[in-house]
Amino acid sequence: xxxxxxVGECSLPNVSxxxxxxxVEALDIPWVSWxxxxxxxxxxxxxxxxxxxxxxxxxxxxxxxxxxxEAEEVWMSLFESDExxxxxxxxxxxxxxxxxxxxxxxxxxxxxxxxxESVSARSTPEETLQIxxxxxxxxxxxxxxxxxxxxxxxxxxxxxxxxxxLLEEAGxxxxxxxxxxxxxxxxxxxxxxxxxxxxxxxxxxxxVEKIDHASWDFTVSTPDGTETHGAxxxxxxxxxxxxxEFRVMQCFAPDELTKxxxxxxxxxxxxxxxxxxxxxxxxxxxETLVGDLLAAEDWKKWWxxxxxxxxxxxxxxxxxxxxxxxxxxxxxxAPHGVMLTDFRRKRSPLDRLSLVERYVxxxxxxxxxxxxxxxxxxxxxxxxxxxxxxxxxxxEAISTWAIALRFVDLGQLVCGVEGATEFFRTADNLPTxxxxxxxxxxxxxxxxxxxxxxxxxxxxxxxxxxPNLILPACDGVVARLFEMGRTTEDFEPIIQQIxxxxxxxxxxxxxxxxxxxxxxxxxxxxxxxxxxxxxRALGDCGKSDSVDRATAKRIGGRARAVLAARRYERFNSxxxxxxxxxxRALTTQIKLLDNLGRAVRDDLLGKLNDRFPPAAExxxxxxxxxxxxxxxxxxxxxxxxxxxxxxxxxxRDNAKAIGAAAEHGDLSxxxxxxxxxxxxxxxxxxxxxxxxEVSMARVMASTEVPTxxxxxxxxxRFRNLDDGTEYILRIVSPWDADGPKNxxxxxxxxxxRVLGNVIGDQVEFTHADMHGxxxxxxxxxxxxxxxx
Numbered sequence: 001x002x003x004x005x006x007v008g009e010c011s012l013p014n015v016s017x018x019x020x021x022x023x024v025e026a027l028d029i030p031w032v033s034w035x036x037x038x039x040x041x042x043x044x045x046x047x048x049x050x051x052x053x054x055x056x057x058x059x060x061x062x063x064x065x066x067x068x069x070e071a072e073e074v075w076m077s078l079f080e081s082d083e084x085x086x087x088x089x090x091x092x093x094x095x096x097x098x099x100x101x102x103x104x105x106x107x108x109x110x111x112x113x114x115x116x117e118s119v120s121a122r123s124t125p126e127e128t129l130q131i132x133x134x135x136x137x138x139x140x141x142x143x144x145x146x147x148x149x150x151x152x153x154x155x156x157x158x159x160x161x162x163x164x165x166l167l168e169e170a171g172x173x174x175x176x177x178x179x180x181x182x183x184x185x186x187x188x189x190x191x192x193x194x195x196x197x198x199x200x201x202x203x204x205x206x207x208v209e210k211i212d213h214a215s216w217d218f219t220v221s222t223p224d225g226t227e228t229h230g231a232x233x234x235x236x237x238x239x240x241x242x243x244x245e246f247r248v249m250q251c252f253a254p255d256e257l258t259k260x261x262x263x264x265x266x267x268x269x270x271x272x273x274x275x276x277x278x279x280x281x282x283x284x285x286x287e288t289l290v291g292d293l294l295a296a297e298d299w300k301k302w303w304x305x306x307x308x309x310x311x312x313x314x315x316x317x318x319x320x321x322x323x324x325x326x327x328x329x330x331x332x333x334a335p336h337g338v339m340l341t342d343f344r345r346k347r348s349p350l351d352r353l354s355l356v357e358r359y360v361x362x363x364x365x366x367x368x369x370x371x372x373x374x375x376x377x378x379x380x381x382x383x384x385x386x387x388x389x390x391x392x393x394x395x396e397a398i399s400t401w402a403i404a405l406r407f408v409d410l411g412q413l414v415c416g417v418e419g420a421t422e423f424f425r426t427a428d429n430l431p432t433x434x435x436x437x438x439x440x441x442x443x444x445x446x447x448x449x450x451x452x453x454x455x456x457x458x459x460x461x462x463x464x465x466x467p468n469l470i471l472p473a474c475d476g477v478v479a480r481l482f483e484m485g486r487t488t489e490d491f492e493p494i495i496q497q498i499x500x501x502x503x504x505x506x507x508x509x510x511x512x513x514x515x516x517x518x519x520x521x522x523x524x525x526x527x528x529x530x531x532x533x534x535x536r537a538l539g540d541c542g543k544s545d546s547v548d549r550a551t552a553k554r555i556g557g558r559a560r561a562v563l564a565a566r567r568y569e570r571f572n573s574x575x576x577x578x579x580x581x582x583x584r585a586l587t588t589q590i591k592l593l594d595n596l597g598r599a600v601r602d603d604l605l606g607k608l609n610d611r612f613p614p615a616a617e618x619x620x621x622x623x624x625x626x627x628x629x630x631x632x633x634x635x636x637x638x639x640x641x642x643x644x645x646x647x648x649x650x651x652r653d654n655a656k657a658i659g660a661a662a663e664h665g666d667l668s669x670x671x672x673x674x675x676x677x678x679x680x681x682x683x684x685x686x687x688x689x690x691x692x693e694v695s696m697a698r699v700m701a702s703t704e705v706p707t708x709x710x711x712x713x714x715x716x717r718f719r720n721l722d723d724g725t726e727y728i729l730r731i732v733s734p735w736d737a738d739g740p741k742n743x744x745x746x747x748x749x750x751x752x753r754v755l756g757n758v759i760g761d762q763v764e765f766t767h768a769d770m771h772g773x774x775x776x777x778x779x780x781x782x783x784x785x786x787x788x
Contacts, residue, residue: 059095068104071095072111072659073652079115092131093138100139109142110662116148125155133182146173157189157347161388162213169216169231180232187235188216190344192384196248197238203275205251206238223251242340243377246271261293265302266309270316270328278328285326335362336371343378349385349400352378353407353439360410375411379404383419390423397423398433402442405449409441425453431465438554440472447473451480459484467498467505471558474511482521492523499525502537503547506555509534510562513570527574528582534559535589538596556595564600571604575611583612623712623746623755629696630712630746632783635735636697643690646683654680700733702783709758712746715782716754718763718774727770730782731755 055078062071075095092115099108112135120128132149139145150173157163170176170184191197197206197220206220206227216231220238229237241248246268249257261268272288273280282303290296310316310326319325339359346352356378363370386400401420408417427433430450437443451458462477463486469477478491498505498512513530516522524530538559541552563571578586587608593601622630631639654676661673705713715730730743731754737745744751750767754776757763761776 060098079118093134096138166216184235188231196241198241198247205247265306273328282324336374353403379407402446405445421453424449435468443473471507471511475517560597560600631733705781707779713783715780717778721773
C-alpha cells in the first residue's frame with residue numbers, strides 16, 4: 001500500500017499486525033520514515049506496550065549489526081516526540097547499556113544527555129528524573145550526565161532541609177560510584193522519623209529515631225541499642241521496610257507478630273520467603289518459627305492454616321511434599337502496599353493527598369474497605385511533615401494539617417490530629433491562609449477545624465473569609481453563620497464587596513450565580529447583573545497584567561464548570577430576563593472571551609443567537625479569510641517539494657551533525673554541539689510554519705476566478721487618466737508572487753487596495769513607476785490564461 005505522509009512519501013509493506021515484523025530487516029524503508037509514519041498508517045501500532053518492546057529490541061538489533069548511526073537517528077526521533085508516555089521511557093536504558101557493552105560509550109552518553117534534555121523541555125523535573133537515574137546507571141560514570149542528574153535532584157528536592165549537604169554526602173556529582181550515590185539519595189530521601197529499616201546482610205531491623213538534616217546523620221534504634229550512621233553507610237547497611245514486615249515486627253512488636261502469626265499466617269510465609277531470596281522450604285520455615293514464636297505441638301496446625309491461605313496468594317507457588325518448597329514470584333503488591341510504597345516516595349503533601357484519595361476511590365470500586373493501618377500510617381507521616389512546615393510558613397502548614405484531617409475523614413479513623421487543632425488555635429491571619437487552599441475538600445476540613453479550635457471567634461473569622469472562599473465551601477459557612485444568629489443585613493456588605501471586586505472574589509461571585517442554599521434569605525443581585533459581572537471579569541482577566549496565568553486559567557475553568565452546570569439550567573432561565581440590547585451586548589462580550597473554552601463559549605452563543613437571532617450577514621470576501629490560503633495546484637506542489645527537501649536533506653544533515661559534534665565529548669563546552677542544537681530548533685520552527693501553511697492551503701480552480709470584479713486570480717488592466725499609460729496587475733497567491741511580472745500577493749497592501757474593484761473604478765497609485773489616478777478598464781481570468 002502507498003502511504004502519503006505530510007512531509008514526504010514512503011512505501012510501507014502490506015501488513016496486518018505486529019507479528020508481521022519479525023526483525024528490523026522486515027522494514028525495507030528508512031527507519032526515520034517508518035518511525036514517523038507508523039502511527040498514522042496502522043492504528044494497531046498505537047498500543048504503547050507493543051511499540052515500546054518492538055523499538056527497544058529493534059534498536060538493540062541495529063546496534064548488534066553495527067548500525068549504530070541508524071539507531072541514533074531513531075533514538076533522537078523517539079525522545080523528541082510527544083506521543084510516548086514519559087513514565088515509560090526509562091525502560092529504554094537497555095539500549096544505552098547495549099551501546100556501552102559494545103564499546104560505544106561516548107555515543108551512549110551523548111544519547112542519554114540529549115534524551116534527558118528533550119524530555120525536560122516538555123515535562124516536570126520529577127518526570128524527567130524518572131528516566132535520568134536509570135539512564136545514568138546504564139551509561140556508567142559519565143561526568144556530564146552526573147551533572148545533569150544532579151541538577152534534576154536539586155530542582156525536585158529543593159524544599160528538603162539541608163538537601164545540598166545530602167547531595168554532597170551521596171557523592172553524585174563525583175567521588176562515589178553512581179549506583180551507590182543514587183541508592184544513598186533514594187534511601188535517605190524516603191525516610192522519616194519513626195520509619196523502619198531492615199538489614200541488607202542479616203536478620204536485623206532498626207527504627208529511625210532522629211534525622212539531623214544539617215549533617216544527614218541518622219540515629220536508629222535496634223534491639224541491641226542505639227546507633228548513628230551517615231547517609232551513605234545507612235544506605236549500604238539498610239533498606240526501608242514496612243511496619244508490618246516480619247523482621248521489623250520480630251524486633252519491635254513481638255506480641256503483634258504472635259497475633260499476626262495466627263490471624264494471617266500466609267503473610268508471615270510471604271515475608272520469610274522474600275527474606276530468603278524469594279524461596280524457602282517448610283523445614284527452614286519450621287526452624288525459624290518453632291521455639292521463639294510457635295510451640296512444637298502447634299506447628300502442624302499452623303502450617304495447615306498457612307497452606308490454605310497460600311493457595312489464595314498470587315505471589316507464592318508451592319511444590320513438593322514433606323518438605324514443601326515455596327517460591328515467591330514478584331507480582332503486584334496488595335493495593336494498600338502499593339499505596340504505602342508510593343506514599344513514601346512522594347515528598348509533596350498534595351501529591352500524597354492525590355495518592356491516598358485515588359486509593360480510597362479504587363477500594364470503593366472494588367467493594368473493599370481501605371486498610372485502616374495504612375491510612376493511620378499516612379496520618380502520622382503527614383502530621384510529622386506539617387510539624388516541620390509550621391516553622392517555614394503558615395500557608396504550607398495549614399494546607400498540610402488539612403491533608404492530615406482529610407486522611408482521617410477518608411478512612412473514618414478514630415485517631416485524633418491534636419497538632420492540627422493546636423496549630424489552628426494559635427495561627428494568625430487565618431482567613432487569608434485558608435483562602436490560599438485550592439482543594440475543595442481541604443477547605444471544608446480546615447473550616448471544621450477552625451470551628452472546633454476557635455470557639456470564641458470563629459464566627460468573625462468565617463464572616464471575614466467568606467468573600468475569598470472557594471464556591472463549594474460558601475454554603476456551609478453561611479449555614480453555620482445563620483445558626484450563630486447572623487441576619488440578612490449582616491451579609492449585605494459581604495455581597496457588595498464581592499460585586500465590587502469580581503476577579504478577586506470570583507469563586508464567591510460564581511456562588512451567588514449558582515444559587516446559594518439560603519438564597520431566599522440573602523440579598524442576591526439579579527441574574528442579568530450577575531452574568532454581566534461574570535463575563536466582564538472573564539474579559540478583564542485576559543487583559544490585566546496583575547492576574548497571573550495560573551489564576552486566569554483557574555478562573556476560566558471554574559466559570560466553565562459553573563455556567564455549564566445542569567445543562568446550562570441557570571443561564572437558560574436568565575435568557576428570559578434579557579432584553580434585545582442586553583442580549584446583543586452579552587453576545588459581543590462572550591465572543592471575545594478566550595478563557596471560557598470553545599465548547600462552553602459556543603454553547604452560550606448558540607443559546608443567545610436562538611433567543612436573539614442576529615441580522616443576516618453578507619458572506620465575507622475570500623481574500624479577508626485568515627484561516628485559508630488560496631493557492632494554485634502548481635504552487636502547492638512546489639511547497640510540498642520544499643518541505644520534502646527540508647525534512648529529508650536539511651533536517652537529516654542536522655541530525656548527523658548533532659551526532660558528530662557529540663562525539664567530541666564535554667557537551668557543556670562543545671560549541672559545535674550547541675550550534676547544531678540551535679540549528680535543529682530553527683529547522684523545526686521552519687517545518688512547523690510550512691506545515692501550518694500547507695494545512696490552510698486551498699487550491700483554486702480557474703472557474704472560481706471572478707471577472708466582474710478584481711479577485712484572487714484576476715488580471716486587471718489600469719489606464720492613467722493623465723497620460724494614457726497602462727498598467728497590468730495580476731492578483732495571485734502568496735506562493736506565486738513575482739515582482740518583475742507584476743504578480744502581486746493578494747495579502748499585500750497593494751492588492752488589498754484594489755480587491756473588489758469593478759470596471760470604471762478609479763484608484764490612486766503611488767507604487768514604483770505608477771503615480772497618479774488610474775481607471776480600471778479590463779478584467780481577465782489569469783488562471784484560465786495560464787492554462788491555454
